[in-house]
Amino acid sequence: MTTLPSDNPEGSRADYFATTHWSVVLRAGQAGSPQAELALNELCKRYWYPLYVFTRHQGSAHAEAEDLVQGFFAGFLKKNYLAPLRKEHGRFRAFLLACLKNHLANERTWAKRIKRGGGAEHLPIDWASADDKYQTDLVHAAATPERSFDRAWATTLLERVLTRLAEEKRARGDGKLFEVLKPFLMVAENGTTYGEAATRLQMTEGAVRVATSRLRNRYQELLRAEIAETCDPTLVDEEMRSLFQAFSN
Amino acid sequence: MADEQAKTTARVKCSHGAQLPGKGALAGLCPECLLEQGLARQTTGVRRPFIPPPVAVLAKSVRGVELVEMIGHGGMGAVYKGRQCPLNRIVAVKVLPPSGADRASVAARFEREAKVLARLCHPNIVAIYDYGLAEDLPYFTMEYVEGVTLRQMLKEKRLDFQEATTLFLQICEGLEHAHERGVIHRDIKPENILVDRQGRVKVSDFGIARLIDGTETGGWQTSEDYRLGTPHYMAPEQLEDSRAIDHRADIYSSGVVLYEMLTGELPVGRFPLPSEIASLSRQFDRVILKALQKNPSRRFQAMALFKLAVGKAVNGQKSGTAPAGGSKSTIHLLAKAKKLEQIVAVQPFDTNALEQLKEIHDRLENEEEVIRISELLSTAYLHQKRWAAAIVEDQKLLLRLPKNSPKAIEILDDPEGLNKLLEASAELAELRPDDHRRLETLKRAYSGLNLDNKPDRLSRLLAQAYVRKGKWEQALEEYREILHRNLLLRLPKDSAKSRTLPDDAEDLDRLLAAGEELAQLRPDDCRPLELLKNAYSLLEIEDKHDHFSRLLAQAYVRQEKWAQAIKEYREILRRHPSVGDVAKTLARLVARFGPTGAATVESRNQGPPR
Helix, strand or coil: CCCCCCCCCCCCHHHHHCCCHHHHHHHHCCCCCHHHHHHHHHHHHHCHHHHHHHHHHCCCCHHHHHHHHHHHHHHHHHCCCCCCCCCCCCEHHHHHHHHHHHHHHHHHHHCCCCCCCCCCCCCCCCHHHHHHHHHHCCHHHCCCHHHHHHHHHHHHHHHHHHHHHHHHHHHCCCHHHHHHHHHHHCCCCCCCCHHHHHHHHCCCHHHHHHHHHHHHHHHHHHHHHHHHCCECHHHHHHHHHHHHHCCCC | CHHHHHHHHHHCCCCCCCCCCCCCCCCCCCHHHHHHHHHHCCCCCCCCCCCCCCHHHHCCCCCCEEEEEEEEEECCEEEEEEEECCCCEEEEEEECCCECCCHHHHHHHHHHHHHHHHCCCCCCECCEEEEEEECCEEEEEEECCCEEEHHHHHHHCCCCHHHHHHHHHHHHHHHHHHHHCCCCCCCCCHHHEEEECCCCEEECCCCHHHHHHCCCCCCECCCCCCCCCCHHHCCHHHHHCCCCCCHHHHHHHHHHHHHHHHHCCCCCCCCCCHHHHCCCCHHHHHHHHHHCCCCHHHCCCCHHHHHHHHHHHHHHHHHHHCCCCCHHHHHHHHHHHHHHHHHHHHCCCCHHHHHHHHHHHHHCCCHHHHHHHHHHHHHHHHHCCCHHHHHHHHHHHHHCCCCCCHHHHHHHHCCCHHHHHHHHHHHHHHHCCCCHHHHHHHHHHHHHCCCCCCHHHHHHHHHHHHHHHCCHHHHHHHHHHHHHHHHHCCCCCCCHHHHCCCCCHHHHHHHHHHHHHHHHHCCCCHHHHHHHHHHHHHHCCHHHHHHHHHHHHHHHHHCCCHHHHHHHHHHHHHHCCCCHHHHHHHHHHHHHHCCCCCCHHHHHHHCCCC
């Protein structure tokens, strides 16, 4: 397996000049490049779960879905899927789903499935937890496989953002603060009041409000940054809205 | 912790009625809600955390500077210490985060802003020496301030009264200077206020907020420590729309800073009055509350006024504890003032002498002295283009008020204070009606203060002064300006009651009379005629409207502007189809020059129609 880009915050030159993963992939376009490959690899590593959910929702059982997705990645990363990539493919999410559908269709047409991923690179995916997650997740309650794909995408993305946020806060010694204030990241009533949070944290209510405001700001930044990794930077708002809509009934 | 988390999870109910994930990073959180939070504050650009480039990367890119080390970084950029080579002087280099916009527009915009910032030159503002792009990142080379930020000072200890007010008045000075040059800071907070080893305040990061916010053509990205305006220091209108703010947003932010400096707390929510939590006079309550008014028009309208009010409150606080200086020191002061007066009278640009004189002036009691020095100061301020300061002096001068007199305080504390002040200045202008330079500067001062209609009165005086001097072009410009402000903007075209202009009907009458006078003096000048015609049309005063339409048409004919003349006559005829002579003239013109007057060129030699 090739090494993946690190999340090293100190940053090499590439980190701060280079743009987001998806834009690297897009820019490489047809020609392809080691960087683009790395970026694509990283993206797939992050967003395998929505593909699994989609496959499951289409009727595959756990083992089958595992095979299909792993097979898809093997082919996807090996073959030059990027060849027909055009600028309109502003969003990795849409692109990935289109590729997956194509792959699944091919698999079914051939009826027999070659042993997937034989000798090919495997993404380090925690398949064991996938089924468990799928069963307990709310994403599969969606009406269509596409919707559940989007929902799974959104939760995966949010999980990443919250994990990063938690790590950041913990590194600053604000782990407890984060745990207590986390519910305030939701726009809806969260069942806790600032007063209660203040008591638990032994802070003044004013200080809690300030901390919450900072937490929200940082959350928004990380969320946007994370989304920007997967689409044209100008489409961040649009992408966020479509993910939001995946939940509305 | 796990227990605690479970408890939270159990209690969480989301209004979307969604089943919430039970474990993982999203435990107890509703994804829909989280995405909505993400959408809650729409921003145009992409926000990624900014990772400052190491010294080695930038080493060769900052013009004329050898970078030594990075001395700090936040979301708003990174600051490096460097040595400016030929001068061997230590400088600070601030590198801004990369922008989402394309390179050309970023560079252009940055250059525009940098040039404005470079114009600021004041002991209480961090000076900018140079700017450019280093590895595509915009940077400023600026004064290196050895000291601490006000934030660090506040963290260390509670400032005493003397320290706090001395520092704050310097912040005011710096901001006043910037506002007079049309630069708004936009992000006043203790982090942006540096205090050097000598205790001198240096306000930094002017306008960077706007550069980074980049709401126009795409701007710089931001990250955690930098959020456009830290919410607590931000004026309410800035939270609404950071683009539509003026210098009064800085006044609000400084008010928050003053509150924090004096009380150690932030004025959040229903905050206590400063005098309730610190031993301060009630005067401070009034001053700070005024700066923190939600509505910008109820705040101090200029930094100079805020500063003045704080200065008075400081004096009040001090005089409560210590008696005023004796007669001996007064004599000494007067002698010193005399000397300074002489200097300032000859060299109005000697800021140092001016400031000293100002300081003495503030301490003088004798009315005569105060008035005389006020006049001198006012003139010097006008020379220096410090409009707001000049107005303050004018006001003092005119109202013949010694400082600290109850009346003066009343005027300045009153929400109407500024209005009175402006009226006073206008009176001053009336006293010296032919001093059009002074009028001009005053008018600009008002425009600079963003007071909607205030310049009108001055415009009118100015126009009259121009007429008397025979400077028609300028006079006309003034009239046009006033008419535009008063009529074209204020009245809806179909307004039936526009005839009864509420407050300034009289002014307008005089104005129109002056316009007519001008039209008579210059019958061939079409512009005043046009203005008058439009004005009367808007006012729906028909006979005057017709009168000036005709005069205008005739003027066009005299100037052989056939097309316009035809158009004008047509218009009259449309309003009054039965006016015989107009119809005849029009017919003649059309016969000679075609229905649009387009035949002008060929027919030129044949002269005007008989």
